[in-house]
Amino acid sequence: xxxxxxxxxxxxxxxxxxxxxxxxxxxxxxxxxxxxxxxxxxxxxxxxxxxxxxxxxxxxxxxxxxxxxxxxxxxxxxxxxxxxxxxxxxxxxxxxxxxxxxxxxxxxxxxxxxxxxxxxxx
Amino acid sequence: xxxxxxxxxxxxxxxxxxxxxxxxxxxxxxxxxxxxxxxxxxxxxxxxxxxxxxxxxxxxxxxxxxxxxxxxxxxxxxxxxxxxxxxxxxxxxxxxxxxxxxxxxxxxxxxx
Numbered sequence: 138x139x140x141x142x143x144x145x146x147x148x149x150x151x152x153x154x155x156x157x158x159x160x161x162x163x164x165x166x167x168x169x170x171x172x173x174x175x176x177x178x179x180x181x182x183x184x185x186x187x188x189x190x191x192x193x194x195x196x197x198x199x200x201x202x203x204x205x206x207x208x209x210x211x212x213x214x215x216x217x218x219x220x221x222x223x224x225x226x227x228x229x230x231x232x233x234x235x236x237x238x239x240x241x242x243x244x245x246x247x248x249x250x251x252x253x254x255x256x257x258x259x
Numbered sequence: 260x261x262x263x264x265x266x267x268x269x270x271x272x273x274x275x276x277x278x279x280x281x282x283x284x285x286x287x288x289x290x291x292x293x294x295x296x297x298x299x300x301x302x303x304x305x306x307x308x309x310x311x312x313x314x315x316x317x318x319x320x321x322x323x324x325x326x327x328x329x330x331x332x333x334x335x336x337x338x339x340x341x342x343x344x345x346x347x348x349x350x351x352x353x354x355x356x357x358x359x360x361x362x363x364x365x366x367x368x369x370x371x
Contacts, residue, residue, distance in 0.1 A: 172360065174305075181262070182297070182305065182348050184360040198359060237310050244352045244360030245295040245310035252304055 139164040141233050141250035148256045154221040157253045159233030164248075166214035167191040170236040172246055173207060173218040175229040185231075187242045188216065196242065223257045230254050263288065263349055263363035270369040276337040279366045281349030282330060287361055289330040293352035296325055296334045299365075300345045308347075309334060336368070344370040 144158040159171065172187035186197035188207045195207040206219045216233055231253045234246035264282040271277040281288065281296075288294055294312045297305035307316050309325035312332065322337045332351070336343055347366045353359035 174362075181365040182299075182350075182362040184350075184362060187360070196359075232304060234305075237307070237316070242352075242360070243293045243311070244350055245293060245307070246297075246305075246350075247307045247310065247316060249304040249306070 139235060139248045141235060141248055143231075143233060143250040143253045146254040146256070148258065149223050151224055151257055151259055153223050154219060155223060155255050156217055156219040157231050157233075157255070159216040159218075159250050161214045161216070161235065164235075165239070166209075167211050168239040170242040171207075171209065171216040172234050172236065172242070172244065173205075173216075174232045174234055174246070176232070176252075177226070177229040180229075184244065185218065185220075187236075187244075189240065189242060190216070191240075220255075223255075225257050228255065228257045263351060263361055265347075265349060265363040265366045267364070268367045268369065270371055271336075271339045272371045273339050273341065275339050276335060277339060277368065279334045279336075279347055279349075279368070281332040281334070281351075281363050283332070283351055283361070284330055287330075287351040287353040287359075288327065288332050290354075291352045292327070294325065294327055294332040295350045296323075296332075297348045297350065298343075298345045299348065305348065339370050341370050344368055 188195040237247040296309040349363040
């Protein structure tokens with residue numbers, strides 16, 4: 138069974154960066170797109186970007202272009218999301234999620250991590 | 260890319276059927292059969308209920324079904340049960356040029 142386990146909660150200062158990890162187990166890591174989705178308190182889901190590890194090139198939502206970097210380490214089956222220039226509005230739970238289809242980013246996310254709360258506060 | 264439009268809330272009594280709509284544009288819902296639906300209980304991660312418009316993942320009850328017509332997708336839940344009370348989000352692939360994925364704003368389902 139596929140499992141995605143994320144790193145723990147973070148508290149960050151405005152203007153700093155945060156890097157969240159997502160370790161996959163129980164499936165083929167390289168062929169399935171990993172997306173990052175965030176959810177601000179009391180708000181809806183927001184797609185930030187995604188990557189297919191075997192291809193290595195990440196795609197980002199226009200809103201986060203220039204501020205987010207998504208990478209993977211195939212040797213450890215881990216995906217990373219780094220968000221820079223943090224502001225209070227970035228306070229949210231950040232989820233990683235795996236696509237249902239291999240070799241393509243569809244946005245149909247069949248497996249989710251447990252979420253990582255990132256709090257941005259001075 | 261703008262969010263997909265969902266009703267803020269829907270309600271129904273146990274045993275009834277409800278339908279949640281998800282309206283997009285010809286650039287997302289209307290162009291791709293890559294619409295998915297997620298159920299989210301408070302404090303939990305979202306759970307995939309429907310993918311590629313009408314496919315059900317293994318383990319999801321057949322009370323949940325999906326469809327699409329033009330730029331609008333729909334999720335129907337039949338035989339409502341108390342445990343169906345949750346937030347529901349639709350999602351669509353939105354283009355190979357931008358590789359965008361867009362979510363709806365979410366619908367709160369209340370089982371009366």
